[in-house]
Amino acid sequence: MNQLKKISKQVIAGILSLILVKCPVFLLPVNAAEIPEGLYSTGAVLMDADSGRVLFAKNGKEPYAMASTTKIMTCILALELGEPEQIVTFSDYAASMPDVQMNARAGEQYYLKDLLYSTMLESHNDSAAAVAEAIAGDVESFARLMDKKAESIGCKTTNFVTPNGLDDIDEEGEHHTTAEELAMILRYCTTISSKAKDFIKITGTKAYEFQEINGKRYVSCNNHNALLNSYEGVFTGKTGFTGKAGYCYAGAAEKDGKKLIISLLGAGWYPHKSYKWKDAAKLLDYGFENYEYETIGKEQWVLQEIPVVDGMESRVSVETDAGTFSYLLGKNEVAQCRLEQAEQLQAPIEKGTVVGTITYELNGKIIEKFQIYTGESVEESTFWNQIKKWLKGIQEVLLKLTNR
Numbered sequence: 001m002n003q004l005k006k007i008s009k010q011v012i013a014g015i016l017s018l019i020l021v022k023c024p025v026f027l028l029p030v031n032a033a034e035i036p037e038g039l040y041s042t043g044a045v046l047m048d049a050d051s052g053r054v055l056f057a058k059n060g061k062e063p064y065a066m067a068s069t070t071k072i073m074t075c076i077l078a079l080e081l082g083e084p085e086q087i088v089t090f091s092d093y094a095a096s097m098p099d100v101q102m103n104a105r106a107g108e109q110y111y112l113k114d115l116l117y118s119t120m121l122e123s124h125n126d127s128a129a130a131v132a133e134a135i136a137g138d139v140e141s142f143a144r145l146m147d148k149k150a151e152s153i154g155c156k157t158t159n160f161v162t163p164n165g166l167d168d169i170d171e172e173g174e175h176h177t178t179a180e181e182l183a184m185i186l187r188y189c190t191t192i193s194s195k196a197k198d199f200i201k202i203t204g205t206k207a208y209e210f211q212e213i214n215g216k217r218y219v220s221c222n223n224h225n226a227l228l229n230s231y232e233g234v235f236t237g238k239t240g241f242t243g244k245a246g247y248c249y250a251g252a253a254e255k256d257g258k259k260l261i262i263s264l265l266g267a268g269w270y271p272h273k274s275y276k277w278k279d280a281a282k283l284l285d286y287g288f289e290n291y292e293y294e295t296i297g298k299e300q301w302v303l304q305e306i307p308v309v310d311g312m313e314s315r316v317s318v319e320t321d322a323g324t325f326s327y328l329l330g331k332n333e334v335a336q337c338r339l340e341q342a343e344q345l346q347a348p349i350e351k352g353t354v355v356g357t358i359t360y361e362l363n364g365k366i367i368e369k370f371q372i373y374t375g376e377s378v379e380e381s382t383f384w385n386q387i388k389k390w391l392k393g394i395q396e397v398l399l400k401l402t403n404r
Contacts, residue, residue: 036286040275042246042266043179046283048291048328049191049252049259051367052184055287055330060180063157064265067240067248068123070165070175072186073146075120075202078131079195081145084113086134087213093139094129097164101126102219114210114219120203120238121221125164132163139163143170153188155181167244182263186250190236190261203236204228226277227251231284239276243269249276253284258328260287290330296368297324301339301358303372311347311378322358322370335362341372347380 036046036056043064046056054060087109095106102124104110110118112134118127132142139162146160161168161175168175177185189199206228208221225237237251246266253260262283268275301322305315318341329335341356356372 036282039279039282040268040272041179041264041279043263044265044267044279044283045179045183045261045263046287047180047183047187047261047263048287049187049254049261050328052187053328053362053367054180054183055260055291055328056283057180061157061178063174063176063178065167065175065242065245066165066177066182066265067242067245068125068165069177069182069238069240069248069250069263069265070160070162071119071123071128071240072182072189072238072250073149073160074128074131074142074163075116076185076189076193076195076199077142077145077149078112078116078135079198080193081135082112082131084111086112088112088115088130088134090126090130091133094126094133097125097129098166100124104130108217109213110210111213114208116202117205117208117210117221118219119164121205121208121223123224123239125166128164140170147172150181150185153184155184157181158185165240165242165245167242177265179263179265182250182265183261186236186238186252186263187261190252191259200236203238225251227253227280230277231281233288234284241270241273247273247276249280251280253288255288257293258288258291260284262287291328293326294329294335295324296327296335296360297322297337301337303339304341306342306355306374307344308349308378309344309346310381311345311349312381313378316345316349316378317375318355318372319375320358320370320372322372325368327362327367329362333362335360335367337361339372345374345378347378349374349378351375351377 039058043059043062045054045060047054090104090106090108092106095104100123102118104126115127115131118124119131129139132139136142136145142163143160150158158177158181159172161170190196206223211218224239227234227237233253233255234251235254240248246269248265250263262280264276264279267279303318303320305317308314308316338359351374353374354371355374358370359366360368
């Protein structure tokens with residue numbers, strides 16, 4: 001019987017009507033730059049690295065070829081699944097990759113860590129293929145690992161066919177991504193992955209040298225991410241180009257406590273190599289000038305005790321783990337707070353029962369959510385519970401009389 005009542009209480013609590021309480025909104029005094037216009041890129045995204053929110057997009061969800069920005073995923077998978085000192089042997093297939101290439105010959109051996117610098121700094125296609133084979137056995141199996149990782153990150157459109165970004169097609173379609181999903185992948189690599197520090201170290205290195213394991217061959221690599229030298233705060237990035245994809249770029253910069261990610265697809269075609277740098281600077285300028293962190297959650301909600309039906313107490317107190325948090329917001333963006341709390345509860349009630357939520361939304365999307373829960377237990381008002389309460393009251397009175 002008690003179990004049935006407990007279940008009934010949980011069901012009733014689940015269908016209770018809710019009190020909606022409007023919290024104050026914030027109008028933020030941020031000096032806005034002009035929204036980026038005249039971008040050369042066919043697809044472009046500016047993303048807040050902290051929250052993953054897209055701050056600006058141009059055809060952000062449209063699929064396009066991605067060229068060597070593909071190697072971003074190749075690198076992070078190799079870091080997560082391989083070992084730095086793992087020996088990689090070039091196969092005939094890997095050695096046959098077209099330019100850009102390290103010109104490795106079949107049978108040559110290198111450490112995995114060295115080939116990742118070759119892949120990310122010089123964008124060597126043969127190194128990327130050799131890395132893929134070392135991790136998964138063949139490039140087709142590695143491509144499936146790439147797709148699986150992309151899906152776990154939240155990508156729904158991206159399809160990987162090659163580990164180096166050379167245009168190709170498989171049963172799932174062409175090798176492609178979207179500007180938004182490419183930014184999501186780079187955000188994962190630099191912010192979320194357990195190997196983020198290693199990824200940033202490799203992609204932020206301006207020059208690197210290594211040798212074939214037998215010492216017969218010496219390789220020198222220079223980073224082709226021009227923004228490492230020309231734009232303050234840029235700490236990672238990867239370029240790309242194929243005739244189909246055009247010039248592509250994905251990178252990240254951190255300045256004034258803000259970390260931004262950009263992705264550019266189809267940023268002009270040969271010979272307009274500089275278009276991607278112009279678009280990148282324009283997006284980063286817009287982000288750093290137009291967005292600031294604001295503290296949200298400062299005394300914006302009022303919690304009310306909730307009436308209790310059939311309880312030993314008529315009301316129950318409530319608590320919340322809600323607190324302040326920082327969020328990157330732009331000029332005149334309005335963050336709304338919605339408090340939803342049960343109108344009444346059915347006894348018995350256990351302490352810690354969830355009875356509502358405090359939700360913060362921006363542009364109709366939830367950015368943070370906290371629970372409201374009971375601060376105490378309330379027993380059901382039964383005959384024996386009333387007797388116990390009465391006896392307890394008498395005991396307290398007698399105790400006071402005794403202490404006089």
